[in-house]
Every structure is written in structure tokens, then in C-alpha cells.
Amino acid sequence: MSALLTDPGLSTSRPRRSVGDRPWAVHLAAVVAVFFLVAVIAPGLLDTTDPLALHLSQALQAPGPGHWFGTDEAGRDLWSRIVHGTRPSLAIGVGASAVSLSLAIVLGSLAALGGKVLAPAVDRVVEVLFSFPSLLLALLLVALLGPSALTQAIAVGVGTAPGYARMVRGQILSAKGSAYVEAALTLGHSPARILRRHVLPNAVRPLVAIMALSIGQSIVWASSLSFLGLGVAPPSSEWGALLEAGRPYVAHAWWLTVLPGLVIVALALAATTLGKHLQSLLERSEA
Helix, strand or coil, rough: HHHHHHCHHHHHCCCCCCHHHHHHHHHHHHHHHHHHHHEEEHHHHCCCCCCCCCCCCCCCCCCCCCCCCCCCCCEEEEHHHHHHHHHHHHHHHHHHHHHHHHHHHHHHHHHHHHHHHHHHHHHHHHHHHHCCCCCHHHHHHHHHCCHHHHHHHHHHHHHHHHHHHHHHHHHHHHHHHHHHHHHHHCCCCHHHHHHHHHHHHHHHHHHHHHHHHHHHHHHHHHHHHCCEEEEECCCCCHHHHHHHHHHCCCCCCHHHHHHHHHHHHHHHHHHHHHHHHHHHHHHHHHH
């Protein structure tokens, strides 16, 4: 027994695996992602009726055979509205991720390569942005620019950029001190060529996985803004707008808020699982 406890070769403990390393989770996330991709490209293949068709006599019907997700206060089919809301919701999430990572690459690169004058100044800017809670900063930007899908994407992107900027800075500094950069310097390559061909590609490559992770996070943040009435205006089927529209009826029509919320959670979990799996694959390829 003591040998089992002391000899690492006889240890029965196994390293814990993340969800992104479990095949069943990755396959399930892929199925969910394909479903949402179909909803974006061809929503007509999944909907059951016109998402904007009004049927006041069928208002606030509970989920059932005729309406899988029930109906809203105007008798519109909630399932069809969620399907058609996938495109604007994903557009906001992808747009916010693009804004966030683009800003992070610029700020992180300047902080790592800006020299003794520019780098400290950029560091202070990132620290100021990082000191604001992401949601509070997004709310401030939406209040200044006005509610819209574009504003949501910009606000969420700016709010989440500081954390990614620090990550980019660390990746670039790590790449600058690597053996392959030293070898390139020894071979007489110019600093510009080393930066373009070695430092930036190796620093940005981990962001491929982070992009997938950030899409789910961005959709959650954008839906939070819509739920607070600072997003896309009705009668949009954007998921956050559906949550906000169903809030007055939550006491006697739970499906108007619960089901869109579950859809948001499903997409966020699928994006996170696929992002972690992609990150794991990249780490194994580098090992």
C-alpha cells in the first residue's frame, strides 16, 4: 500500500480532462453548432411558420404539438422566432469577437513592441479599460452611441478587449525570447522580417481558439444588454430582444424567457467546448 502511495509509476490517479477533451461533448457541441449554422444559412428549413405572423387568438399558448416553444403575447410562434433570431444574434457575437480581438492585437502589440515611451502609455490605457467591469463599460458605450446591433457589437467588443490585449502582450513577449527568434537573429534576418514571419504568427495563433470561446461570451453579454432594453428594438427576433419582450409575462408565460435563455446557454456551451477542443489540439501540435 505504501508503494502505491509513494511510487509515481504505480499511482492510479489520472489527470483530469476538460470538457473540450471528451469526445462525446465535442460531438454534441458540433451537432449544436451545425444546427445553428443551418438556422443562419437557411432558417426556412427549421421554422414552422412566419415568425412575424400575428395570431391574437393564439396568444400566450404554452409549448405543445402545434407550437413547440409556445407563442408570445401576439400569437407569434416562439420556435420560429428563435430560429430566425439566430442570424442577428450570431452576427452580433461574431462582430463583437472580431472587434475585441482586433483591438486586443493592436493594443497588445503596441504594449509589447512599443519601446520605452509608447509601451508604458499603452499599458496604462489597458489598465484603465481593465479596471472597468465589462458590462459597465458596455452600458456606457451603448448609452453614448444609442442602442443598435452595431452598437452592441462595438460595446461588447471594447468591453472584453483588455483581457485579450494582456494575453497578446504576453504571447509576443514570450515569442520574442524564444529559441527560433534567437536563431533568426543569428542568421542575420532583419527585425521586421522576424516580427512578420516568426513573432506575430506564433503570438496570434492561440487566438484562433480564443475566438471560438469569445463568441459564446459575446452573445451572452449582448443578450444581457438587450434584456436591459439597450439592444435591438422590437419586433426583432434577436435572442436578447426575445428575453426582454418576455420579461413582463414571466409569471404566467415562463417559456418566453426560459426557452430563449436555454438556447443562449446551449450556443455558449457549444462554442466554449469547441474552442477548448481546438485549443487542446493546438497545444498538442506544438508539443
